[in-house]
Amino acid sequence: MALPLFGKTILEQTEATYRRVFAEVVVVTKDRVSESAALEGMGGTLREAARLLPGYWQGVVIALGDMPFVGISSLQALLQAIEKNPEEVWCLSYRGQRGHPVYLPGKYFSCLKRLTGDTGLRDLLPELNPKYIDTEDYGVLFDIDKPDDYLSFQRLVVVKGAGDIATGIIWRLHQAGFKVVATELSKPTAIRRMVAFAQAIYTGEHTVEGVTARKANLEEVPNLLANGIIPVIPDEKSIVVKELKPWAVIDARLAKKNLGTKKEEAEIVIGVGPGFTAPVEVHAVIETKRGHYLGRAIYQGSALPDTGIPGEIGGHTVKRVVYSPGRGKICWYFDFGQEVKAGEVIGTVGEKQIVAEVSGVIRGLIHPEVRVEEGMKIGDIDPRGIKEYAFTISEKALAVAGGVLEVLLKLGNPGLK
Template sequence: MNRLIIVKGGGDLATGIAHRLFRSGFDVLITEIAQPTVIRRTVAFASAVFEGRMTVEAVTAVRATPAEVAGCLRERLIPVLIDPTCQIREQAKPWGLVDAILAKKNTGTALNDAPVVIGVGPGFTAGVAVHRAVETMRGHDLGRVIETGAAEPNTGIPGDIGGYTLERLVTAPADGTFWPQKQIGDIVAAGDILGTVGATPVVAAISGVLRGVLYPGLTVTKNMKIGDIDPRARVQHCWTISDKARAVGGGVLEALLMAEPCFRLPNA
């Protein structure tokens, strides 16, 4: 069995997926854009694009070129390629492909991209562009494998954490270049200045721990998400995969294994 899975996207949710697949014995390759707008940088393999390598819960990803992929896989590393259109799939010929870009729509994934194609979150319908989809909306169905129908549409409202939804998001107050003044893991209070976009301050709406924030110097647009405050204020959560990412990762693993006859239960 070909064990290679390509995961499109390296954000914190995609990292939860890649981490689960890697620890389950698969070879994993991640594709990303040149400047990922990743928020939870401390638990995102996309950070390897900026840092060269990124370790999340004892699994290491490294920025790589197509020529370096085979060597990375032999060393049990996850290669992260700057490959926005996932051209590597033509060379790598993966058994499975997981679209975890979380663009809220399909940005180019097709059923013939790999023998098994999984779509994560809004924008994917089982049997249309992907074989199966996995639910990402917090609640009763989080992580559910969808064999018929579509994932829930994007509501624009994040899941409730500690009684807060939209309030826990940090958004850009204007167009410009973002420069943070706080670091991931810092405890902040409502009203604190978290950074600036141009000359405009970015102000915390609630108190908690700064769980995520964009890399310094990135260009942002007004109302773009640039940070995340967790009102539970558990600093250790900043360096571990979230409950949501683990649930979705489990769903993706299930969806992939359902496609392999040797893993199917009798009459399943």
Template sequence: MKNVKIIVRGGGDLATGVIHRLWGAGLTPLVLECAHPAAIRRQVALSEAVYQGSATVEGMTAALVQSLAEVEAVMAAGKVPVLVDEDAACVAEYQPDILIDAIIAKKNLGTNMEMAPLTVALGPGFTAGVDCHAIVETKRGHNLGRIIRQGSAAPNSGVPGNIGGYSKERVLHAPCAGVLHVVRDIGSVVEKGEVIAQITTAQGAVVDVNATLTGILRGMIREGYPVTKGFKIADIDPRKEELANCFTISDKARCIAGSVLELVCAYVMGAK
């Protein structure tokens, strides 16, 4: 199985859960990211390697590479290579056996079944049998992690999953366009109404972003990121006693990752 070539499009928190599960099974994928990732849960997102050169999540380290020529050496060192290639232009040259679209854009950003013998997509925006070979459901609830081989995942409801009795209140969006300044970062205990970030508009105005509930700041977009109005910028977990959750892969990501690994193993065993 170690010779199986896998590409994962996206390095956010859900994608990182998938990558970690594959890596733990002895399968190291090549991760493709955009030039300016906007991960909220930065502490558990390999996409941070784009900014920092490397990123470590639960014992797994990613390293930024500049070309496919560097991939093999990074993998040989036990690390996960991350390449800036938003359009997946390298696919034709790399020729992966498996491609996993884990961008979680709620729409298809160019993935198709011709990219690899097995193509897997996470969440809505795809049709199994048309855009990809299989889809893994990402919506919290009874069907989370379900493998779909015909049809599509549940459509995006725009309502976050319920945690600790809170749903839409958990996620904060930019009230205006501008450049974000972090006031309270990931892991901070915040009170409802407290200023957790500020946005400086093009006109020079400074707009406060206030916590919508009391809890732990589980996610916060990085300092200096240019946001548009309505852009997701933060995530609050109402369970103040669970600080460690800010720095570990979520139950949702692990569930999805297990289904992806099932698809990968089934493909590899079938290929044999």
């Protein structure tokens, strides 16, 4: 349990989670019990650990140190049940399957003295008639017993940015089995919000093609990842990488310049688009310009420079992109997937009208909470006129994601370098 996990050890992660909910926590390690009890297994360890309980405790929540993924909300539900009826035995469960932790009232402390072997509370609980608090939290079942349990969490990936291109990367890595955390601004400026996990910052939760992201803080990361959810963390002060100490960092903010990403941040650091040079600032760069080189991994050099001209879609370049006619607050008259005609007013910025320059389907609209500047990109119209494209990840995003996946597999496998 001394193995590293998200900037702490597994045991430290578990302890930190419980300390956020419970007033007192006693950590029992093998140096606090006899050698024979430790060798005996869980039963022997619990039997001896019982003598370490403070005399004034009227109940105890028994948790396992190799289960760092239990959600804080699950523990809060357990605490509420205990406070309501402290004389009952309480267990957390996941969809009807008993998990951990388990609460025992003081009247059952003597039962711990009967435990032997490596079965823990398993044989004891049936006679105590426990009450279950059922959850949708897989963390109450998931413990790190085998190398495979640990490996996927050891190779944590942090993606800076959660716009549509970054979301294509996150989505593809998630499908390939990687554990991914995204960071964003407190008010993201993503345009294609229906296919951007950045939308979760505004709505709390957002799903793109079957993968769900949730606005989160650092403490919620282990539980969300264990439940297959992408944490999206507002990170204006750039602390997430420092705290989580990921295996790989991908800067997919598409700022056209390096905002401070360095190779020293992780074992593998990737820059997406112009502004990065490999292997100087990052280990690899991914080409984002539409055309023959889109999605290529560059291990020596940089992506093609930004021309300021959007890629061609449906025969249009600049006209398909909506730019702000002024400065201030936006009010949109159309929604994602709706058809517009060239010349139609699709919204306003202050008192100035936003006029569509091409006919097509609304594919991108910046969030109304973002105060925009004149000339800022605020929308996107797809002249191909296919509604589904507004709600599915683009071929460009998936091509870029393929390049990222190549780099992670190549540089993460010493035999392929």
